[in-house]
Amino acid sequence: DSGVTQTPKHLITATGQRVTLRCSPRSGDLSVYWYQQSLDQGLQFLIQYYNGEERAKGNILERFSAQQFPDLHSELNLSSLELGDSALYFCASSPLGTIGYEQYFGPGTRLTVT
Amino acid sequence: AQSVAQPEDQVNVAEGNPLTVKCTYSVSGNPYLFWYVQYPNRGLQFLLKYITGDNLVKGSYGFEAEFNKSQTSFHLKKPSALVSDSALYFCAVRADDMRFGAGTRLTVKP
Numbered sequence: 001d002s003g004v005t006q007t008p009k010h011l012i013t014a015t016g017q018r019v020t021l022r023c024s025p026r027s028g029d030l031s032v033y034w035y036q037q038s039l040d041q042g043l044q045f046l047i048q049y050y051n052g053e054e055r056a057k058g059n060i061l062e063r064f065s066a067q068q069f070p071d072l073h074s075e076l077n078l079s080s081l082e083l084g085d086s087a088l089y090f091c092a093s094s095p096l097g098t099i100g101y102e103q104y105f106g107p108g109t110r111l112t113v114t
Numbered sequence: 115a116q117s118v119a120q121p122e123d124q125v126n127v128a129e130g131n132p133l134t135v136k137c138t139y140s141v142s143g144n145p146y147l148f149w150y151v152q153y154p155n156r157g158l159q160f161l162l163k164y165i166t167g168d169n170l171v172k173g174s175y176g177f178e179a180e181f182n183k184s185q186t187s188f189h190l191k192k193p194s195a196l197v198s199d200s201a202l203y204f205c206a207v208r209a210d211d212m213r214f215g216a217g218t219r220l221t222v223k224p
Contacts, residue, residue, distance in 0.1 A: 002157060002159070004157070033212065035214075042214065042215075042216045042217065043158075043204060043214040043217070044214075045211050045212040045213065045214070048211070048212075056210065056211045056212075057211070058211045058212070090157055090158070092157075092158075102148060102160040102163055103158075103160065103212075104160065105150075105157030105158040105159070106157050107155075107156060107157050108157055
């Protein structure tokens with residue numbers, strides 16, 4: 001158990017809908033990262049937050065947005081969902097915002113768009 | 115731009131034999147390199163990292179990796195494979211953001 005929690009575990013929704021994925025980092029970790037894992041795209045870095053501020057941005061679509069709250073939990077919002085958004089979404093956390101720290105991954109949220 | 119490549123989709127080894135999972139990278143500046151392992155239906159678990167210093171890095175579960183700057187490689191190794199090592203292994207590089215390789219599925223047969 002990494003100490004990172006993600007809810008929900010599974011999510012099934014229809015195209016065009018909007019969903020919110022939630023992540024709680026390990027106790028004391030200030031950075032949260034979001035990733036998308038799919039069979040055709042592999043593991044893609046989406047975005048990083050550090051202590052409430054956006055720190056780095058990867059391949060995140062404009063339909064997706066994230067935020068980190070004062071209690072350090074984070075939410076990833078996915079809107080206007082398409083079939084291709086079906087994937088595993090992982091959250092990870094690390095102690096600081098610097099790039100040399102390893103990340104601790106949550107168990108993931110499996111999103112299925114029908 | 116930074117990138118990382120894992121040239122083998124699949125690696126098969128017999129239990130007790132040494133294993134190598136290959137990784138090459140491309141990054142401007144000093145690389146920060148990582149190996150992670152993913153077991154079925156689980157998130158990724160950190161194995162080891164190279165930031166600076168000794169080119170041979172030791173990590174969890176008896177794994178080690180060798181950083182080779184001239185060959186821009188960071189291969190993961192283990193002297194004696196276990197069946198329980200069977201999993202999906204990811205190499206990652208961090209510069210501006212985090213880039214993961216496509217993953218290598220390691221199968222260790224008894």
